[in-house]
Amino acid sequence: MAKFRKNEAKEVPAISTGSMPDIIFMLIFFFMVTTSMRETTMKVKIKLPEATEVQKLEKKSLVSFIYIGPPTNAKLYGTEARIQLNDSYARVDDIIPFIEQERLDRAEADRPLLTTSLKIDENVRMGLVTDVKQELRKCGAFRINYSVRKGE
Amino acid sequence: MARKKKKVPEINASSMADISFLLLIFFLVTTTMDTDSGITRRLPPPIENPDMDVKVKERNILNVMINKYDKLMVNGKPSQVEDLKDITRDFITPKPNNETAPEVEMKEIELIGNFMTNKGVVSLKNDRGTSYQMYIAVQNELAKAFNELREEVSQQYFRTSYSNLTDKDKIDAVNKAVPVRISEAEPEEIK
Numbered sequence: 001m002a003k004f005r006k007n008e009a010k011e012v013p014a015i016s017t018g019s020m021p022d023i024i025f026m027l028i029f030f031f032m033v034t035t036s037m038r039e040t041t042m043k044v045k046i047k048l049p050e051a052t053e054v055q056k057l058e059k060k061s062l063v064s065f066i067y068i069g070p071p072t073n074a075k076l077y078g079t080e081a082r083i084q085l086n087d088s089y090a091r092v093d094d095i096i097p098f099i100e101q102e103r104l105d106r107a108e109a110d111r112p113l114l115t116t117s118l119k120i121d122e123n124v125r126m127g128l129v130t131d132v133k134q135e136l137r138k139c140g141a142f143r144i145n146y147s148v149r150k151g152e
Numbered sequence: 153m154a155r156k157k158k159k160v161p162e163i164n165a166s167s168m169a170d171i172s173f174l175l176l177i178f179f180l181v182t183t184t185m186d187t188d189s190g191i192t193r194r195l196p197p198p199i200e201n202p203d204m205d206v207k208v209k210e211r212n213i214l215n216v217m218i219n220k221y222d223k224l225m226v227n228g229k230p231s232q233v234e235d236l237k238d239i240t241r242d243f244i245t246p247k248p249n250n251e252t253a254p255e256v257e258m259k260e261i262e263l264i265g266n267f268m269t270n271k272g273v274v275s276l277k278n279d280r281g282t283s284y285q286m287y288i289a290v291q292n293e294l295a296k297a298f299n300e301l302r303e304e305v306s307q308q309y310f311r312t313s314y315s316n317l318t319d320k321d322k323i324d325a326v327n328k329a330v331p332v333r334i335s336e337a338e339p340e341e342i343k
Binding site: 035 | 165168169172173175176179180182183188189190191192193194195196197198278279280281282283284285287288289291292295296299
């Protein structure tokens with residue numbers, strides 16, 4: 001009998017899993033807060049160039065994006081680099097109306113702080129990039145950011 | 153007659169964990185943690201009359217050109233991207249008694265006091281056929297040179313790294329002491 005009792009005492013009590021949902025909920029809230037859903041579907045392939053001297057873009061709401069790269073669907077649109085604004089392909093002439101629209105979407109006080117982030121594929125020729133930059137200058141969008149991958 | 157208390161059956165909460173797991177996995181999949189980062193630059197306002205040229209003394213200019221074969225030329229000499237940082241660094245370091253180096257100017261800067269600033273301008277020119285990759289590589293090297301000098305000033309006057317400065321006035325002071333002067337030429341064809 002004594003032997004039997006000894007064994008009983010050794011048993012490890014089951015770990016309570018009651019707080020498991022709480023832990024998971026905490027994680028959920030973390031991801032819910034940090035998540036940002038992709039708003040645009042990419043129609044151009046972009047492999048950003050690498051650089052080391054990068055600065056973080058603050059205030060994501062004050063950034064408008066211009067994508068330039070070869071179309072994802074090469075069979076349909078060829079391999080020539082194209083500009084993408086919002087969800088569709090655009091020409092250089094469309095940039096000024098695009099920037100105007102982006103400005104109208106922001107509060108008046110924020111408009112001068114609007115930054116244009118240029119996400120450009122590393123193989124794009126500078127000719128197109130220069131054209132885009134000229135358009136941006138014409139409409140007064142002087143703050144730009146060349147988006148890059150952070151290298152070592 | 154005492155009313156019979158209706159017993160509400162307890163809700164089984166054991167599936168709560170499963171539901172929250174499902175939500176967790178959804179957010180894990182959709183989340184993109186990429187903070188956008190890049191090289192920030194300011195474009196110059198458009199030129200109102202193109203005939204009016206701003207004269208800058210030759211010693212104040214560092215000419216950087218990239219041709220359509222992604223080859224680099226610095227002040228008329230073929231150069232490598234790897235060397236560009238050191239050349240630029242040398243160029244923007246104030247050297248008051250050197251006739252060939254860019255001019256210097258004493259400036260009164262808040263928090264720093266009298267500081268010798270360099271009037272040198274890096275002039276960057278590229279061809280329409282230059283690849284974006286090369287352009288960014290060059291911009292990166294230029295930025296590296298300016299950041300190094302800022303780092304030095306920051307260490308000297310505030311005893312901290314430039315990236316660790318949080319006081320906006322101090323950052324402004326360093327930025328004023330070492331302004332990023334990169335001038336991009338109006339587009340034209342270079343051979």
